[in-house]
Amino acid sequence: MVTSHQAWSVEAATVILQAMPAEERLMLPALQRIQAVFGWVPDESVPVIARELNVSRAEVVGVLTYYHDLRQSPPPPVAVQVCVSEACQAVGARPLAASLEAVYGVPLGETRDGVEFAKVYCLGNCALGPAAMVNGRLLGRCDVERVGAAIAQAQSVLA
């Protein structure tokens, strides 16, 4: 996760969109570009994208709300993704998720004290599960301590 994001402005968004190479001037890449720069996709960006790509706002919202990765609110300082898929279930992903929920007092899917806990379906680390990702850093053979240490480290980097 990029820790320094720009503050939203229509002008900045317009510059970003106009700088996109011709073959990437499509809705999903445009939304991804906006999110990369601002950290999320503010509602105000929808008419800007629609105008720049000559599509309707409804089409842009359709794409924005379809993809799990696109955020419609500012990102938390620390994002934790816990794999809940079969290969990790086979080695204790469910108890791990329950322990994280108990220790941090927050259900998966919610944010507390700047730490977001999200479910993810497979991180491609299926032989070394349970797997998790903390601010983009992949972890294998996870337990609560390992994930907790990565969260603490991510917080110390930001502090």
Next chain:
Amino acid sequence: MTRIYVPRDSAARSVGADEVARAVENECGVRGINVEIVRNGSRGLLWLEPLVEVETSRGRMGYGPVTPGDVPGLIDGGFLEGAHHELALGVVDDIPWLARQQRVSFARVGIIDPLDLDAYRATGGLRGLQRALQESAEEIVGDVLASGLRGRGGAGFPAGIKWRTVLEAESLDKYICCNADEGDSGTFADRMLMEGDPFTLLEGMAIAGVAVGATRGLIYVRSEYPDAIATLRTAVDIARVDGWLGVDVMGTGRTFDIRVVEGAGSYVCGEETAMLESLEGKRGMVRPKPPIPALKGLFGQPTLVHNVLTLSAVPSIIADGPGDYQALGVDRSRGTQVFQLAGNLARGGIVEIAFGVTLRELIEDFGGGTLSGRPLRAVQVGGPLGAYLPAEALDVSMDYEALADSGGLLGHGGVVAFDDSIDMATQARFAMEFCAVESCGKCTPCRIGSTRGIEVIDKITAGVDRELNLVLLEDLCATMTDGSLCAMGGLTPLPVLSALAHFPEDFHRPPEVTP
């Protein structure tokens, strides 16, 4: 100077490979020992990661799993000369787990620095593309047909027929689209290949482009694979500078270039038509077929869509002729399959071997049984849409037809093992839950059926009209199987019904003891 290999694969890094590489560098620096550290791909023996190798006159000696704290002791013990140590594995190529494999697509993964083009060439890279540039399109397509190669993404469609269809389609604009949206739980071969030997994939795509007359290639990689995306993008740049991608491929005047596109967290975008929609920047919703993508694919143009492993098998088929590849395998499943051993197994990782190996050999000989040491109860083959097979059914031959005959599917080659602590009613519910979360919503059986499926399974486990709801569940599954537009809704019933068929006791427990 001693050469030391520490993998850069993200699975190895997830258990500390970066820290180990730093420890080796620091410790050698402090002691004034001159070493060269190569960050290779992973050999695929993932339970031994971080697996450090030292080049010696006897071969590459392995040590693993290594922690940063082990490094001073290893150096004291003479590991730079390949000396014995409690972590020593001997010559890595001689480890039976590896020696028994038949690596074709993964021949180079873990051997070289993935972005070292000289090393790629020195290990036989680019011979396939060179040969393809001297052959006619018909000859290349003929070789792919003769090899018996089938689509490794899961459908198993003969690759050569697809190539011929795209070749014969008339259009000035054709595309090669590589599906690297490896969303199936229990699969990671695409990721390891992209991180460990990206040039093989690029070469396979370039050969495909030359063969069918496409000038543009796109690789659609899921966003959960940031390391693979970065490695591929660098590899594309290196290939362009070297002159085998771009406007003048190897000086022949032909054009073929590749763009790496990042997905946005949608499982169904691994379905080929949903992927094409996503590549066009739209919602990743499934298209009805026909028209098939080979005739009307990306932006309505003829498009060759293949999985990473299919395209990565191509360079060696073209370089060495189709005979070697065709000689491997059984019946209509020719060549090798890259199996991925995952879940509750003592020795998980990559096993590339000819079709026809049995599931028992994979689970017991390679996998070493369960990691937990408890009895094996179920194996899910082929990802979240694959069947759950009971521990008694391991003697099935791992090929497309034999697995289909036993009610399963090979899918992308993922094998996930579960011990006896697993509750199969919970797994069946999860299959429906996953479908509900990831359904694109285009067709009703998948969109609504998955949610109804969760509700019905909840009633069954809660003991509400159990027998009636079991009938309802089977009926619902039949509707999803027959009425869904793609494999997402069409195959979700497979894990559900196989769990019900092989493990009925889990659906008939008194409600109070259901987990």
